[in-house]
Amino acid sequence: MNAVDNRRNVAAVVVTFNRLEKLKKVLASLESQTFLPKALIIVDNASTDGTADYLHEYQDAFPLGGKVELRIVTLPKNVGGAGGFSAGMREGYRMGLDYVWIFDDDGYPEPDALEKLLGGYEQATKALSPDIPFACSLIKYIDGTISEMNNPVPTWDWGRLRAMGLRDLVLIDQASFVSVLIPRWVMEAYGLPYKEYFIWFDDAEYTLRISRDCPGVQVLDSVVVHDMGENKGVNFSMINEKNAWKFAYGIRNQGSYRLHHKSLAHYLLFCAQVWYAMRSGGVDKKLRRQMYCKMIEAIRFNPSIDYPQL
Template sequence: MGAVRVTAVVVTFNRLELLQRLLERLEGVPALTEVLVVDNASTDGTGEWLATLDDRDPGAEHPTVRVLGRTLVENSGGAGGFHDGLAWAMERGADLAWLMDDDGLPDPDCLDLLLEQTGLDFWGPLVVDEATPERLVFPIRLPGSTRTVHRIADVEAAARDGRIDGIVIPFNGVLVTRELVERIGLPRAEYFIWGDDHEYRLRAEAAGARIATVVGAQVRHPAVGDLGTPMAFGRTTYNHSPSDLKHYCMARNNLLNLREYKGWPHALAFVAKTMWFYTFTRPSPARIALSLRAWWAALRGDFTGHRRFLA
């Protein structure tokens, strides 16, 4: 059997400096076969810069990991970007796809630590706050528990053999096998953002995929808002975002995810939780109205409503 082909898939939109920082890091990762960049119709010169990479010759002046770029005709969000990028990686013969956004930065040993794991289908690193590295960007609800943790120390205490089985935070430096992609398909492009990654994990779980988070492997990432905001007298948390676009997509997509994979009781509980949060925890009649529009769109199968928030 030949060497395992590991292909990084990076989705980017209007963050050229962060993309360049990330690619500089990835080009120095020996285990990578190549890097595929999907540009979501950026307007900051990203597409033009990516086009210049096609003329690079490998050698002493350039990294040896090949970087290929593809610019989409319109912004399809992270969901559309990963849908196209993962399909591209499979077409090019990847055995493993390493999926990530442009604003994360894997530690130099991140991929090596992930590849040390065996017997997994879908696994990834901890995603830590680049400004406060002892904190997680995306809080983790520990499997088999109602406890949500925000600090690396709490995750390390719960880990067994250096990992936590049954949980992964896609798409921030996660590895997915070709076999699993062939079994469950590609991310749902119509979701645009927020919820597409969660749906892919739920679909993987439903297919019996072996999932884990590797505690020693880390990706540095900017803070993303008040994820895991306490509510209901501290008995639970809510993933609040200041962005109306993100909230609309989260409300729409999460309702669909819960209905399909957990059932209507969980979906209705999410509705009640949202109403509580924006009635009592952070009162906002505008957010309640926005949530209602998103849920109505979800029930009608309408995936166009988010476009009103795009510049």
């Protein structure tokens, strides 16, 4: 048996919360993949918009029955994207699959997205190292332009694979959870994403964690369309009443990561950056105070890693 296994059993993991119409499009995209996953795991984050009923019907009339194993995981309460990905990846691990392929309920993979992603990952491992911990797709917005908020962070030697003749592969160390392929051994060795993060920075922390020693890879010809409301990046100067709840998680999570996984200096620098961005963006003083409280909360917030094998 080969040390680098040729097994290609993939579990597609979709986490959904109250976005039924988008979910339907995601499922349709998955059904039309040129390379079908072995399993489809849909994690329903206690949706209240009729998603549960729809999934029940979907299960009864699953169009890929016999080809793909469908597993619906209904969580008793909304645990955020982070909790949902953790639960879905754990389920994929339990099912004994070789990879999990994770994305949100607003990511529509193009028909050959998985085939290209898997092929690109295998090319990269063969050329560079079997220890490459993940592969992600190129994320586009619905209008065909690049998705501003889903750009991975390349490594200093990002063109190494290209120099080896693999034109569509870029070395990266940070990506968002829109079409990320993660091998089983990575979950065993590095655990699952922090479910306690709830939302925001869970994907960055996880991909940074698993690519600490060996970079991941972006497969440029594997494309997933991200159907978000507005195609723009985010920064801390944009905090307002509507989105403050999300930024609050972001500041707590990122602050915690900087302090507990980098250093006090990193944490202080991050706090200064947030302070400066909020000030220069004219963020409301009340909201600013709320964010400062989150910076303080980050000091005690240090979740431990869940390992799926335990």
